Each structure stands twice: as C-alpha cells, then as structure tokens.
Amino acid sequence: MKKTFTLIFILLVVILGYVVVRAITAPVKLSAAQLGFQLIHSNKKGIDCFACHAIDGKGGTIGPDLSKEGLLKHSIHWIEIQIKAPDKHFKSGSMIKINGKSYMAIMPDHKMLSKKELFELASYLDSLK
Ligand code: HEC
Secondary structure, eight states: OHHHHHHHHHHHHHHHHHHHHHHHHSOOOOOHHHHHHHHHTSOOTTOOGGGTOEETTEEOSSSOOOTTGGGGOOOHHHHHHHHHOGGGTSOTTOEEEETTEEEEOOOOOOTTSOHHHHHHHHHHHHTOO
16 A cells, blocks of 8 residues: 555656756747747848837837837738838828828838748737737
C-alpha cells in the first residue's frame, strides 16, 4: 500500500516537473501586432515610416501622428492598402485633412513589403489607442 502511494507521488512529481519545464522553455509566440512593432522599428528595406510619422513623440511630422491610429476605426485591410498603395485612398499631391490637421498626400507606396509584413504593420497600428 505504502509502495503504491510512493510510486503515485513520484509519478505526479515527474509529470508536474515536465509541465513546468515545458512551460518555461516553450518559445514565446508573438502576436501580429508585436511582430509589427518589431518590424516598424527595424532597418528593413521599405520601412521608412518614422521619416514622416511620429508614434509616441518619436518621428517626423510630414504625415499624421500614428500614436492613436487604432482610434480612427479603419479596418486592418484599409491600413494594409494605405501602406501598400496610399493613392487608392488619397489622390497623390492633393491637400487632405486627417484628425483636423492638413497634409499634402505624398505618402509613397510600399509595394516591396510582403503580405505578411503589411498585415503585421497594420495590426500594430490598429492596436495603438
Ligand atoms: C514621405 C512621407 C511618408 C512615409 C515615408 C510614410 N508615410 Fe504614411 N502618410 C504620409 C502622408 C503625407 C499621409 C497622408 C495620406 C497620404 O499621403 O496618403 C500618410 C498616411 C498614412 C496613414 C493613414 C492615416 C489615417 O488613418 O488617415 C497610415 C496608416 C500610414 N501613413 C502609415 C505609414 C506606414 C506604416 C509607413 C511605413 C511603412 C508610412 N506611412 C510611410 C506620409 C508618409
């Protein structure tokens, strides 16, 4: 009887140990928004957003501040199109208003970015509230 209990106890400790070790060593899966954060802060070709846009006080002022882009309620798809081909939304060279401020629509297209990269960037911007 005592032996059985000892065996069950050892078995439980082994299983628990296995679960804990697995939890600690499992690779962390980043969300699309987290990957987009990493991407926008990288030096990858075509990632030039901070030249014109500011997020949380850092970046340019040629384009609108993106710190609260998620509050504008654009769909992820809309943001993807905006990054890839902005002239689909704003006629290039025209004067436009975003959030009460005037801008000249001069955002370049980013056709070199992959679908995955566009989705990650759009997910990140959508998460900014
Ligand atoms: C040369 C300057 C410039 C660069 C570089 C640039 N943008 Fe823009 N962006 C603008 C301007 C100006 C607008 C206003 C609309 C337009 O020009 O199409 C804009 C608009 C946007 C908008 C729409 C804001 C809204 O909701 O109305 C998003 C989103 C955006 N840019 C994201 C990006 C991202 C992401 C990058 C980098 C991959 C980037 N932009 C690179 C200038 C720029």
